[in-house]
Amino acid sequence: MNSPFILINFKTYREGTGYGADRIARAASAVMEDTGVTIGIAPPYTDLRKMARHFSIPIFAQHIDGVGAGGFTGHTPAYMMKLEGATGSLINHSERRLTLADIEASxxxxxAEGLTSIICTNNIRTTAAAAALGPDYVAIEPPELIGSGISVAQADPEIIAGSVKAALKQNNQVKVLAGAGIQSGDxxxxxxDLGCSGVLLASSVVKAEDPEAVLLDLVSKI
Ligand SMILES: O=C[C@H](O)COP(=O)(O)O
Known part of the structure; x- marks a missing residue:
């Protein structure tokens, strides 16, 4: 994935499903084409195939399970997400926490499926542990700031800087994303500037009246 990378997680927001998902994906696609900044989306599973067919942007699953084909009722195996058109997946999002064994299995x-992996973490120590597993990215997101409208970049830059340092100490290939309350070019x-390769965000774009305008602001200082 080219840096900087902006990933928009639609979560299960109503604004990010069905027609709403189309609207945000269209905005992401347009801004990526106009500016050259890589913008990916993590839509709900129910919209993933449609998004992958219509948009030439990175498409992420919001979660994958470390199981294969077979008797795994209710699971979302990586191979299925790949078949649906995903190019990557979040793992261990704050709203979908896993055990260490499950993180490793995912x-x-x-x-195995060639999906870009992003392990989400909640503090500097877990960032170091996640980086040691060897994912493509770790995404540091203080849970208390998620969806709060308060940006981690402004409220807690130390956790970003500390996470970058801790991650690179474990694994000099891993890239770091910052998330929670990210909303502007600043x-x-x-x-x-703190060493991240991009950002992971949701509400500022998904709930925006004009997602394209927010995205243009987000890329404006790159
Ligand atoms: O996956 C996205 C993060 O949880 C951040 O969410 P937020 O941008 O709404 O704070």
């Missing part, structure tokens, strides 16, 4: 499954700029 990561192994992502690697947030992106600060994150990049």
């Amino acid at each position: 990561l192994t499954a992502a690697e 947030c992106v700029r600060i994150s990049l």
